[in-house]
Amino acid sequence: MGKLKQTLHSVLFSSLFLGAGSLLYGAxxxxxxxxxxxxxxxxxxxxxxxASRYVxxxxxxxxxxxxxxxxxxxxxxxxxxxxxxxxxxxxxxAPSITNPQSEPQVPFSEIISLIQINTVMAGDRRFxxxxxxxxxxxQFPLNFRGKQVRIQIIEVSSRQIQFKNLxxxxxxxxxxxxxxxxxxxGQNGITAPGMVPSGRxxxxxxxxxxxxxxxxPTR
Numbered sequence: 001m002g003k004l005k006q007t008l009h010s011v012l013f014s015s016l017f018l019g020a021g022s023l024l025y026g027a028x029x030x031x032x033x034x035x036x037x038x039x040x041x042x043x044x045x046x047x048x049x050x051a052s053r054y055v056x057x058x059x060x061x062x063x064x065x066x067x068x069x070x071x072x073x074x075x076x077x078x079x080x081x082x083x084x085x086x087x088x089x090x091x092x093x094a095p096s097i098t099n100p101q102s103e104p105q106v107p108f109s110e111i112i113s114l115i116q117i118n119t120v121m122a123g124d125r126r127f128x129x130x131x132x133x134x135x136x137x138x139q140f141p142l143n144f145r146g147k148q149v150r151i152q153i154i155e156v157s158s159r160q161i162q163f164k165n166l167x168x169x170x171x172x173x174x175x176x177x178x179x180x181x182x183x184x185x186g187q188n189g190i191t192a193p194g195m196v197p198s199g200r201x202x203x204x205x206x207x208x209x210x211x212x213x214x215x216x217p218t219r
Contacts, residue, residue, distance in 0.1 A: 109172035111144050112151075112163050120176060122158040139166065 055062045067073050077083055083090070119128040125136035134140070136156045142149045154162040160173045177184075 108165050108170045112172045112174050115174060117161065117174065117176065120158060122156065125156040127156055127161060
């Protein structure tokens with residue numbers, strides 16, 4: 001309230017000075033000129049505070065009676081946004097904490113499938129990635145999207161290579177397909193014309209003597 005009182009005192013003394021000047025230098029109305037109209041009657045709900053020109057020496061009581069009628073008495077800040085109370089401490093707002101959306105976790109098997117394997121030496125339990133050689137049982141870190149995963153080679157064969165995540169214990173296999181582009185492995189085997197497949201499970205083809213093979217010449 002100290003800041004408010006100082007402002008109100010300054011405004012009051014300025015109005016007293018201007019009011020006194022108008023009373024001293026104001027000329028009375030001359031004869032033949034119409035007199036000034038009387039001021040309108042005050043409303044019933046108007047303020048009962050005495051006019052500032054009648055204050056005299058009792059300025060302190062006048063200020064105390066005038067304060068409740070001012071609109072700024074019910075405001076916490078002045079027109080410039082500053083706090084009315086000089087002793088008030090500014091409100092410090094706590095910084096808002098936002099939880100960033102976590103990226104979806106990529107399965108370990110999908111990470112392993114991204115390894116570019118050039119050559120597999122199944123007899124030596126080794127394989128090549130670029131110019132680096134890895135053997136069965138090796139442990140090494142793998143970087144994926146800025147995160148490091150430590151893995152171990154469990155098995156090296158001609159069909160697949162198994163890796164183990166040492167942090168979670170998860171095991172995933174990298175299926176091998178080392179054929180050139182445009183080629184794929186046979187599914188049911190390949191038999192050249194004129195050759196008979198051998199093996200214990202291969203059936204023996206037998207035809208009756210009275211039946212000639214289709215397409216063969218008759219005697």
